[in-house]
Structures are given as C-alpha cells and as structure tokens.
Amino acid sequence: DTEVTQTPKHLVMGMTNKKSLKCEQHMGHRAMYWYKQKAKKPPELMFVYSYEKLSINESVPSRFSPECPNSSLLNLHLHALQPEDSALYLCASSHPMSDTQYFGPGTRLTVL
Amino acid sequence: KNQVEQSPQSLIILEGKNCTLQCNYTVSPFSNLRWYKQDTGRGPVSLTIMTFSENTKSNGRYTATLDADTKQSSLHITASQLSDSASYICVVSARGSTLGRLYFGRGTQLTVWP
Numbered sequence: 001d002t003e004v005t006q007t008p009k010h011l012v013m014g015m016t017n018k019k020s021l022k023c024e025q026h027m028g029h030r031a032m033y034w035y036k037q038k039a040k041k042p043p044e045l046m047f048v049y050s051y052e053k054l055s056i057n058e059s060v061p062s063r064f065s066p067e068c069p070n071s072s073l074l075n076l077h078l079h080a081l082q083p084e085d086s087a088l089y090l091c092a093s094s095h096p097m098s099d100t101q102y103f104g105p106g107t108r109l110t111v112l
Numbered sequence: 113k114n115q116v117e118q119s120p121q122s123l124i125i126l127e128g129k130n131c132t133l134q135c136n137y138t139v140s141p142f143s144n145l146r147w148y149k150q151d152t153g154r155g156p157v158s159l160t161i162m163t164f165s166e167n168t169k170s171n172g173r174y175t176a177t178l179d180a181d182t183k184q185s186s187l188h189i190t191a192s193q194l195s196d197s198a199s200y201i202c203v204v205s206a207r208g209s210t211l212g213r214l215y216f217g218r219g220t221q222l223t224v225w226p
C-alpha cells in the first residue's frame with residue numbers, strides 16, 4: 001500500500017464549529033506532516049510528527065490542534081477557525097531519515 | 113536564503129506539442145530535487161527525483177535535467193496530453209536539514225488545449 005488517504009475530501013464549517021481532518025498511511029512511515037495550501041501558492045508546512053511525537057510546529061495558531069494517536073494516523077482538530085483559514089490541507093508521510101514525502105489528496109476546507 | 117524559483121508562471125500549449133519548465137534554486141547544501149505534478153484540488157504526485165550526481169532522469173514522457181553547478185533544473189514534457197494540464201512544482205531539499213524541511217517553488221501552471 002503506497003497511499004496516503006485523507007478524509008473528508010471537502011469540509012464546510014462555520015467559525016464556531018469544531019471539526020477534525022484525518023490522515024492515514026500504511027507504508028510504515030514514522031514521520032507525518034500537515035501542510036496548508038492556498039490557491040496558486042506552494043504548500044506551507046504546519047506540523048511535523050516523528051515517531052508519534054510533535055517535532056515541528058511552524059508557529060501555527062492554537063485553533064489548529066494536531067494529534068498523532070498511532071504511527072498510521074494523523075488528525076488535525078479545528079476550532080474557531082477564520083474565513084482566511086479556508087485552503088487545501090495536505091497530509092504527507094515519509095521515513096524519518098528520508099525526505100521523500102508522499103502526499104495525500106488533501107481536504108478542501110471552506111470556513112464560512 | 114534558500115529559495116526555489118520557477119518559470120514560466122503559466123504556460124498554454126496545444127495537445128501533442130512539447131514544452132520545458134524551468135527551476136532555479138539557491139538551496140544549500142543541496143540534497144536532491146524533485147518535480148511534482150499537482151492536479152487542481154489534489155495532492156502533489158512525485159514525477160522525478162534527482163540527486164547531486166544525476167544529470168538526467170526520465171519517467172515516461174517526462175524528462176528532468178539537473179545542472180548542480182548552475183543550480184538549475186528543467187522538466188521537459190514530450191507529446192503533451194490533455195491530462196498533463198496541472199501545476200508542476202519544483203521541490204528542493206537540503207542536506208542535513210530539519211526533518212521534513214522542503215523548499216517549494218510556486219509552480220508552473222500548464223494548460224494543454226485540444
């Protein structure tokens with residue numbers, strides 16, 4: 001299995017809602033990443049988990065809360081988002097000693 | 113400052129024609145360079161990866177070149193198809209960099225017309 005899956009594909013939420021994005025991989029990768037991508041812009045790194053521990057937080061606002069419950073799963077909990085948080089959220093995974101990242105299809109998030 | 117610049121920003125070609133996309137980088141020390149294809153609203157998919165010692169690498173109709181001396185790379189697409197319409201992103205990683213640190217170009221938006 002060489003695939004990173006993400007759910008849901010699309011999400012529309014209000015500014016007072018709480019929602020979660022999910023990412024899963026079964027390639028045995030022990031590093032997992034969350035990126036945010038705005039239209040016509042490159043992906044921006046948000047968080048990196050290595051061996052289920054948060055190793056990088058790129059000064060992301062606390063309304064985004066990552067969680068890595070096990071080596072195959074990565075969640076991104078969303079609360080009190082702003083309209084400017086609307087974007088494509090990409091998950092990726094890799095072996096910790098490799099910089100080859102495999103990307104998921106993304107979740108298109110719209111905040112109303 | 114580590115940067116990746118791509119040109120052109122956008123490109124329109126007719127189906128069946130060839131095209132070449134450019135990538136210049138200042139990432140140092142250099143580890144490798146990848147070209148990704150990203151369809152609208154989808155995640156990037158790796159096309160090629162090149163290390164310092166590699167000059168050319170092909171993947172079907174895609175051929176990437178790397179000149180590590182001038183810090184330039186190109187992606188040549190042969191006999192374009194409508195499905196080639198996408199954003200092509202050049203991504204560079206640095207040796208010894210922080211886990212997961214990749215440097216992304218802004219991409220070239222390619223449109224193939226019938």
